[in-house]
Amino acid sequence: MPSNEPTRFADLLAQCERSAVHLEMRDVYAVDKEKGPFAEWQAGFRHDPADRASWWRPWLDLVAETVSRGVVIRRARIVSEPVSDYIRYEHSGTFTNTEAGEQVRWLPRRRASDLALPGNDFWLFDDRLVRWNHFAGDGSSQGPEHTTDPSAVKLCGEAFEAVWGRGVPHDLYEIR
Structure with a gap:
């Protein structure tokens, strides 16, 4: 990654001028099964x-501020159906993302079989910088990696748009 690129996520969004897109392709991300928001959700808690x-939390402040500058933030999630409990949890709280100004779509994995997709989740900022999100098999983060390589940027941009085009808007997606 070029040394003049920021590495903190908040800085990447702060420098973003047009668009930030995020593709998520895992059915489970690392969660503390004993405590935390996922455990609370499993026990029946739902946001009002x-x-x-x-x-409302710092992430939503960051999204709202970024969107208020005219940056379009879109998130697409490829999910297996029937969905995992973790995806049910994400779906139930996604209204907070959309309230902050993020656009979210869901794509059943069976409808993504013929799409060329990168091997990892990613963020793409202004069609110029990719932030790969690396995860272990248990869903724990293995840290990000950044690239401005034109072929990686092209792959991620095309993959995201293909998923977005087939995805179901959050308010229309029914959990199966």
């Missing part, structure tokens, strides 16, 4: 859309 103060 009317009580914004209870669920």
Whole structure:
């Protein structure tokens, strides 16, 4: 990665001028099964859309600020059906992302079989910088990697747009 590129995610979004897209392709990400938001959700907790103060968090501030500058933030999730409990959890809380201004679509994995997809989840900023998200088999983060390689940027841009074109908008996607 060029040394003049920021490495902190907040800095990447702060320098973004037009678009930030995120492709997620895992059915489970590392979660603490004993405590934390996922465990609370499994125990029956659900965010109350009317009580914004209870669920608004720094990530949503960052999204809202970025969107207010005219940057379009889109997230696409490729999911296996029937979905995992973790995807049910993500789906139930995604209204917070959309409230902040993020656009989200869901694509059943069976509808992605003929798409050329990169091997890892990623963010693509302004069609010029890719931030790969590397994960271990248990879903734990193995850290990011950045590239401005034109072939990687092209692959990620085309993959994202293909998934986005087939994806179902969040408010229309029904969990199976």
